[in-house]
Amino acid sequence: MKKPLILAVDDDPQVLAAITRDLRQEFRQHYRLLPVGSGPEALATLDALRARAEPLALVLADQRMPEVEGVEVLTRARELFPEAKRVLLTAYADTTAAIRAINSAQLDYYLLKPWDPPEQLFYPTLRDLLASWQATYRPAYDGLRLLGYQWSPRSHALKDFLSGYLVGYQWLDFEQDAEARTLLAATGFSAQELPVVIYRDGQAVAQPERQELARHLGLLAAARQELYDVVIVGAGPAGLAAAVYGASEGLRTLLIERQTPGGQAGSSSRIENYLGFPTGLSGSELTHRAWTQATRLGAELMAPQEVTSLAVQDGYKLLTLSDGSQVRARAVVLTMGVSYRTLQAPGLARLSGAGVYYGAARTEARSCRAQPVFVVGGGNSAGQAAMYLSGFASRVYIVIRGGSLAASMSAYLIEQLTQTPNVEILPYTQVCEACGESSLEAVVVQAEGQESVCYPARALFIFIGTRPSTEWISSLALCDPKGFLLTGRELLADSRFAQAWLEPREPHLLETSIPGLFAAGDGRSGAMARVASAVGEGSMAIKFVHQYLGE
Template identity: 40%
Template sequence: MTGTALAVVARDAGLRTSTTRELERRYGSDYRVVSATGRGELDAALSAAGDPTVAVLLGGLGEDDPDGLEVLRACHAEHPGAIAVALVRWGAFETARPIFEAITVGQLDRWVYAPQGCPDEEFHRSVTEILDEWSSRRGGGFEAVRIIGHRWDPHAQHLRDQMTRNRIPLGIYEAGSPEGRAMLADLELEQPRLPVVVVRFRPEQTVLEAPTDLEVAEAFGLFDPLDPDAVHDVAIVGAGPAGLGASVYAASEGLDTLHLECEAVGGQAGTSSLIRNYLGFPTGVSGSRLAFSAYLQAWAFGTTFSFMRTAASLRTEDGLHRITLHDGTAVRARSVVIATGAAWRRVGVPELEAFTGRGVFYGAAVSEAPAMAGRHVFVVGGGNSAGQAAVYLSRYAERVTVLVRRSSLAETMSDYLIRELEALPRVDVRYRVQVAGGRGSDVLETVVLRDLDTGAETEEPGMLFVMIGSEPRTDWLAGTLARDRWGFLLTGAALLAGGDVTPAWPLDRPPALLETSTPGVFAAGDVRQGSVKRVASAVGEGALAVTLVHAHLASLAASSAAR
């Protein structure tokens, strides 16, 4: 790692000196620590140090560095692989808003307070987290698993995504490269079926050719046979924030908890590079780190996890719920929490995927809106969510344009919202248009729009908010649990709201708040109709579901005693 540098760029001599000293004391044996007052001086310092790879760029921002963000961005352009961090003195609260806005639009990765003492463990905790993030992005180091294949092979990409989201130390090698060919030769594989997965952390190394998810899970030791005779207190389906919240509270409160997950922990939230609005993480936290920490917490409390298990059907007999899995096996439980989640429909333009979170945002606009000041914002969608987002964004953005594929909003948006959009001077609506592309460097800079009637395309500067609906993962419950017309599970009062609810609520007592049309089966998180699309609310619903599970189990015990 001595070929890797931590760089401090600040005109404030006291801040620069104290930060450099603390970095050298704690990290000097593993990293080069260089400091400079500006871009040119940094280039010279790095050259004198042998041009090491820059892992972290800490740029001063404050009274002596009023243009600190601009300087940091200029340095970052020269070292795009580094993590850009604003370095501020404690109490310099005037720097907060520009920092938050820069983070929102992807011009800055993190911020930290400069060290206040010697040693400053709070400062070092932040730096260690940043270095861990950089190491995860870069790869290298210990490789628990190696994947040898073709870079753009969908199967190889799927395996890489699954393992990365589960925070498995991973090495990825192109099969046609000299290194990849040498590895295949060492494994005595002349014409292997790619991708090849090498499991290196088990007592005996396992080599898999073009493996299925089940074969990978079995090689990892995660696919222990499920006992078909066991009856669990609660079975949780889906390991996103709602499911993990339920798992932590259920296991910690002594319930026999089985958790089924078909992919990786974290769900949609697990793919987020930085969640900034989750309680208790002022500088943000990656979705994978948050989810993996929750998984470890539930596991420590005693949850039994079974990965690569896809639920295929649910049936209830004699008060017990039977979940049949796609491989034909089945598990039984006295209660069930469905937390399979939902995904925002993607805009469907591959070149825009790289800008997710960096100018392309899915879902609500509240946290990103202040950073849109002075910008042109495009809102994609014709429903109420898109209309409400446009209204809110218009408080900050210089211009908001709502993009609608239809020729009218009348069928998809409430009348009051349509009238409000028409009255707002900063908002306009374009009909019969779709997003066809986008361009940018670090962040999205321009959006390509296509007229659906003429086919003509225009390219305009702006950022993108996409609200074109979400798709709940409930196909396997069709006909078993009551759903709305979009597939979201109906719970609580929604089951008694009138209309043709099928299947109907079967008992004289009203359903509990998160209870589905089958007593003892609960839904939490995005899979549920009316849920709030936030990580915190999903975790809260998971915890609340466990309270309702306790009440259900108590009623079962009382009924059994009465008999």
Template identity: 45%
Template sequence: MSVLVETPDRYGAYPRLSDAQIETLTARGERRRTQTDEVLIREGDAGYDFFVILAGKVANYEAHGTRDERLISVHGPRRFLGELSLFTGQTAFFTSVVAEPGDVLDVSADQMREAAVQDPGLGDLILRAYLIRRSILIGLGAGIRIIGSRFSPDIRRLREFAARNRLPYRWIDLENDRQAEELLRQLGVEPGRTPVVICPGGQVLRNPSNADLARVVGLPTPHMAEATCDLAIVGSGPAGLAAAVYGASEGLVTIALDAVATGGQAGTSSKIENYLGFPAGISGGELAERAVLQAEKFGASFNIPAEAKSLETREDGHVIRFADGSELTARAVLVATGARYRRLPVLNLEKYEKTNVYYAATTAEALMCRNDPVAVVGGGNSAGQATLFLSRYATQIRLIIRHEDLDRDMSRYLVDRILRLPNVEILRQAEVRELLGRDTLEGILVEDKQTGEHRIISARALFVFIGAEPCTGWLAGKIALDGHGFVLTGRDNGRGGSEGSALLETSQPGVFAAGDVRYGSIKRVASAVGEGAMAVRFVWEYLHKAGRAEMARTR
């Protein structure tokens, strides 16, 4: 039997606890002996305990006990087990097995969280390690296995849902991966009946909805029928997440909801480099994860996916109805649904939009077009960040802008980096006229606006970042919107407001708006966070004036 070597610690993923930190945890846990091959955490289980290894070794495996078994990491004394799912309540994405007998400290998840609050240094150490471990799992393609064709819209939907929610997954390509056919044969599934999702623990889902997948992996999906809260936040981008943190910390019963994932448009950014306090930059996904954990620490609840369909005001509060037929009653509502990138008005967009046209540039999208030529349309920071990120995966990138000067709408630090990339060509004064290809996108017809000349460029994927449309269709006729659908607030809301809570309040008293969805907002992460925090102050003022503040405080 081979001796398992302990995995080196990199970037703080596998730190060792100090004597003082172990002592803090010992007061809340139980020390016990372990035996070889004992399973401490089983893949697919939810609500597992926090383990500190005191003596011996523990190995983490994916698909333990099957022919697909893969060793992920090995840990020895003073290290702790688990990853981000212990904080979030998701299922375990690997199995932890005792490789060498010894002793462990067994602490319940609740007791671990209390210890982390009591000792901020310990809490920061565990959280940082868990965030990095989640990133490692995503990079390894551990966790969920999604089997299907690259040409399937449902495959793209499932992959995007997993990526946006930072769920570790591996896509097994029906066309190019030999393992796909064998797996489908074992499952008794015909290729034409894909996609198939194999979840941690072995549960098989056939073309599940996003809600079904969320439920199985443990994403927060509380049932909302007849539920009531103080503050309902619709949309969980930076503005919504900030409001969730401040609302819950101020004692409001707070529920945040989103149709797809936390993070909003910012969550699709591979790296945000101009947000205060993160000099090395931070991905939108990690920023969202940190914010969710922070909000949950104060008692906020999240519901994903939950697509709002309508808003109605009654005497007892504001009622939000959802696509699944459930509804939520709230004393105050914050609209933070943000905006989505506009669609290109070009020929054949519908033909390729579900398979080859993207409105985000994360690892999920990048892997879909690895070693392919791609095109990026847009001249703002989102297009610049996407170009930088995709340059590490695509063979060639054409950045298409309608004007001459890349500096006009893009931050200088992005422009300087893009100009140094050898695999990026900038097409200035250009517009996309048509998408070309047979079954999949193969090229793009581009027109030079100055000369009228047409050119076909090779592209297997098109990334579009050309301005935003607010996500306010569910609010039509309920609150005042401008001609483009953005929410009118403050002096613009039609009620003559000027100061105080009217600043972010809509035409409907008790309904507020923050972030990109609001008319006149500054499209930056920092300003959205600021508006989300401000909104909670205005919510309190509204509840006080409406005679509901005492009710909120005593819940």
């Protein structure tokens, strides 16, 4: 953490050197000293310190300076750093002006020059002032900041991205936080250019693209090797498990993720039925552990990057990425998983990212404090989101088409929900409309055989149905009618298999209709929608990769 600053201002170089010497002798262990040689320079320095959110503890300014007097410097310091202590340095003849300044500029003290010896005439006063400042000082946040509008889809997308990669950041709502407006003015950007990201080094970027943000955060943007033993597409639980086992077994392993790691599991607020964690863990925590483990073992993780097509050339797999670059591999494991289906009702598309969210309960929960929210869906992801939101929202409504949650949700979650007083389940109900101008204000729902009802709502979180993320590969590898990848023995039952499979052997258990192309996790036909089974399939896929490479 940065040491707080003491700013000393005097236009006389000899006097400034003496002040700096005395300050350094007594306070350098706990404070940084910043000498400035003129009033205008001091004003510019104060603006720069405020823009960088530097902690300023004390300002000492000489009164008699050309262009800008000491009182003006201290007045500006009070505007930008109201908690900082302000001391005017003055000669005996200027004491009347100093006394007046105590009232007009609300100075904390004035000191007469010279102050020899400083042990008696200088240090005691400054020690008292600094002790008073320290008593109320709260270190400012010095990490990445995100300035924006709470109900802006662009702001939501950036929050979701940063949260997905477990990047610590401070969110500042431009409409609610005065600090956000001050910081934005210091960056030189306008309100129309929000959202703005301010990095730890002070660099500010307006409306950054995900790739630009990823590069600044140190994420891998391009492949480092010409040929990999295995490339894994998708960093959900299955993909992360495959990366861990592939790297640990000596394979040159690359994992490519187009959005954020963890997949649907990564957005889960609490997973309580995963083996080995009796008190449960969040999806982001599980993702972070697996990501760290894979990296430590030598896997390369490229993100955010999307694979747009795959071709087979002489047995090698050639993957083309969204930026036009290509990656070559001997084998590929597809672990793209699934994505939530969009809900069709008036107003939902228009308010997406502005109160209507697909997943994202952890990202936006704090914005719903003491407000009613709706969760649509009856699966475990919906239940986990509802439990998490119940700690923030005044009331959580779970909207389901069926009569109960028993058919699609784990028993432990149902029990928790029924015991939570501010959670209400609305059975046989569907969302008819989302209402609001710039953000969600109300939700219209209708139960079977009843009139529609309009509820006030701050947010609507949607967790309905899933579809496989296989659009880009379905023309090459065989899929079932719903788009899930066929593998292993399921291929043998498909009439198209005889024309697609040209190898003398049967396909391996998790192998698709393309030799050396494997599938694991929720995007595979017949897979179980559970974190543990996805991890198991990702691990198994590496065993079959080894068998394929050894043929």
